[in-house]
Amino acid sequence: MVNNIFNSMGEQAKTMYEPALKFNQLVLSNTEKFARAQMKLFQEYAELGLSQLHDAANLKEAGDFKDFINKQTEFAGSISKKMSDDANTLVALSNEFKDDITKFAEENAKDFNVDSFKPKTHA
Numbered sequence: 343m344v345n346n347i348f349n350s351m352g353e354q355a356k357t358m359y360e361p362a363l364k365f366n367q368l369v370l371s372n373t374e375k376f377a378r379a380q381m382k383l384f385q386e387y388a389e390l391g392l393s394q395l396h397d398a399a400n401l402k403e404a405g406d407f408k409d410f411i412n413k414q415t416e417f418a419g420s421i422s423k424k425m426s427d428d429a430n431t432l433v434a435l436s437n438e439f440k441d442d443i444t445k446f447a448e449e450n451a452k453d454f455n456v457d458s459f460k461p462k463t464h465a
Contacts, residue, residue, distance in 0.1 A: 368439075
């Protein structure tokens with residue numbers, strides 16, 4: 343009889359905590375994706391900035407400066423496109439997370455019984 347009580351408690355605990363565990367795993371997975379994307383972007387932008395600094399530091403003549411200024415217009419256009427593409431990537435990650443959370447909520451809402459939280463009346 344005691345074994346049945348403990349087995350029943352174990353099953354109830356599993357049923358109760360399983361959705362929380364799945365939710366935490368979902369949030370962790372999303373946090374990891376965002377962190378990795380941000381680290382990658384930080385590295386890319388840092389390398390772009392350092393490249394620009396190296397180019398500026400290597401200017402020796404007036405002609406070099408003119409070429410550098412002309413390249414800055416191209417660089418501004420390419421960095422603007424990169425920023426737009428990167429923003430779209432982050433938006434896509436956000437939408438993926440929203441879809442995953444919506445799916446999680448829909449899957450777990452069907453198992454949620456509001457009546458189980460109401461006080462029981464004894465007749």
